[in-house]
Amino acid sequence: MANVKSVMIVGVGGQGSLLASKLLGNVLLSRGFDVKVSEVHGMSQRGGSVVTYVRYGDKVYSPIVSEGEADAIVSFERLEAARWLPYLKEGGRLIVNDQRIDPMPVITGAAQYPDGILEKLAATGANLLAIDALSLAEQAGSAKAVNVVLMGVLSTLLDIPEEAWQASLEACVPAKFLELNRRAFALGRNHTA
Template sequence: METKNIMIAGVGGQGSLLASKLLGHLLLEQGFDVKVSEVHGMSQRGGSVVTYVRYGDKVASPIIDQGQADAIVSFELLEAARWLAFLKPGGRVVTNIQQIDPMPVITGAAQYPENLVEKMTAAGARVDTIDCLSLAEEAGNVKAVNLVLLGRLSHYFDFPETVWQEAIEACVPPKFLDVNKKAFALGQGA
């Protein structure tokens, strides 16, 4: 099988590491070779962060390069647009519609771009949007945005539901399990 590439984009602190951990666990259990490349350290402090998840028969590079991502999964709208160049032609963008102003916008040095979904679509991406924050709130914790997003992403895989549930149980601390499972289900249903 040709290597598949998923990028997880977001703002430092949004929980993308749990999302990549869960995906990595799931793909390993499915018997794939897997590589997951993360960002630690300074960029985590509210900066633009991206995690690369690659799987297939044999994966060499730990990173995804321009024009190679089958999907960009984003916790934030501007971050989805930022990594668009990494998407394969016709690749899929699954993004939270939440907008978080970066510091240049807060200071007035720049404007938050408008109509990003339309612009990404016009550039050839198949864009799927979801309001993760509202659904996470509905699930009982605004921090469960990552599981809502994964729930939505699960539509694009052929794995049975039990595989996802097992991965959630393996990666989420027991005391947050209920909220996270609910968030995942809400993401699936959205």
């Protein structure tokens, strides 16, 4: 099973992780990989923790990623990156949207949002790439395009030609949002930390 790779997409409900996993799954299938995708929702309403496992290779038997197995984790939010960090394998890549979204316990005052999350993540020795994906998404034309910006960043880690990603954007994104998402993807892909 050494040829199986695992990517986790983590965030909170309403951030577009479904489109991100659909885009990733589509591009991997187009390259001939066996792909398994599994979504796990915390609270189902907007704002709850959401994780999607995407595993691909010659033959994939299970979509579930165990602790220490993820080749890459793409986090739509800082605290979610910290929550799922134990799943990253040694030498794996942690892509984090440097954005704070308060979970319900913080909103209600039952808990405090931790300080210095990115510094703490970096201190673990994780191969961290923090990116202001929200600013790039807004530059592309919509704050909702954070998910596609992050897929653009992820695309630089995978040995898949850009044309395949563009074809997947066409397949997964409604035509009226395609140009916006092409811009968002390009901004993520061309981003250098």
